[in-house]
Amino acid sequence: GQQLNQSPQSMFIQEGEDVSMNCTSSSIFNTWLWYKQDPGEGPVLLIALYKAGELTSNGRLTAQFGITRKDSFLNISASIPSDVGIYFCAGWPGSNYKLTFGKGTLLTVNP
Amino acid sequence: GAVVSQHPSWVICKSGTSVKIECRSLDFQATTMFWYRQFPKQSLMLMATSNEGSKATYEQGVEKDKFLINHASLTLSTLTVTSAHPEDSSFYICSARAETSGWGATDTQYFGPGTRLTVL
Numbered sequence: 172g173q174q175l176n177q178s179p180q181s182m183f184i185q186e187g188e189d190v191s192m193n194c195t196s197s198s199i200f201n202t203w204l205w206y207k208q209d210p211g212e213g214p215v216l217l218i219a220l221y222k223a224g225e226l227t228s229n230g231r232l233t234a235q236f237g238i239t240r241k242d243s244f245l246n247i248s249a250s251i252p253s254d255v256g257i258y259f260c261a262g263w264p265g266s267n268y269k270l271t272f273g274k275g276t277l278l279t280v281n282p
Numbered sequence: 283g284a285v286v287s288q289h290p291s292w293v294i295c296k297s298g299t300s301v302k303i304e305c306r307s308l309d310f311q312a313t314t315m316f317w318y319r320q321f322p323k324q325s326l327m328l329m330a331t332s333n334e335g336s337k338a339t340y341e342q343g344v345e346k347d348k349f350l351i352n353h354a355s356l357t358l359s360t361l362t363v364t365s366a367h368p369e370d371s372s373f374y375i376c377s378a379r380a381e382t383s384g385w386g387a388t389d390t391q392y393f394g395p396g397t398r399l400t401v402l
Contacts, residue, residue, distance in 0.1 A: 202389060202390075204390065204391070206393070211373075211396070211398070212395055212396060213286075213288070213375045213377075213393035213394050213395045213396040214326070214375070214393045215393070216390065216391075216392060216393075219388065219390050221388055221389075259325065259326075261391075263389065268314050268316075268331065268379055268389075269316075269328060269331065270316075270328075270391055272325045272326050273325065274324075274325045275325055
């Protein structure tokens with residue numbers, strides 16, 4: 172089945188720094204979704220991408236749907252302590268409704 | 283964004299009892315909902331796909347007689363863990379599929395806040 176490689180696995184940064192994480196797939200996806208999960212909570216949708224090459228922003232977050240449709244990245248600018256959490260990418264092949272998830276990136280922001 | 287609720291948020295039960303978890307889409311209709319299980323420090327593991335008005339589709343290795351799913355309406359799906367045992371203790375999360383049609387159609391999943399199940 173499809174696999175998503177998400178990197179890095181974890182990041183430790185200082186407040187104010189920019190962050191970048193990415194996901195690559197072994198196959199093509201029609202939709203890329205980025206979620207953030209806080210401890211003990213469900214994932215919250217950050218950005219949804221539906222077209223190859225699409226670049227979408229949500230406040231300090233920017234995500235892009237790769238041209239090859241096999242990758243996506245998420246950038247966070249000027250990080251703040253509340254950005255701490257686990258970020259998941261998820262891809263949708265379009266042939267069914269099941270999402271494939273990356274293993275997550277644990278972000279720690281030092282004040 | 284669309285809102286999905288789950289109830290209860292946490293539950294503690296004795297071994298051998300059954301527990302029902304509700305998942306509701308509050309401001310949209312969802313013909314398809316999903317149930318996930320998440321272990322500490324791991325990603326989400328899909329258990330089953332819940333389809334309104336029809337039987338759920340279970341992932342390989344998930345016991346359908348143990349994890350009963352009912353999707354009786356376009357806004358409610360329930361997961362019942364029957365005869366729960368300590369190994370069933372986990373974080374259960376549901377999601378609801380939200381789709382728009384026409385030009386620029388989109389397809390997204392929104393997640394509930396999760397239910398922490400502890401079986402003693």
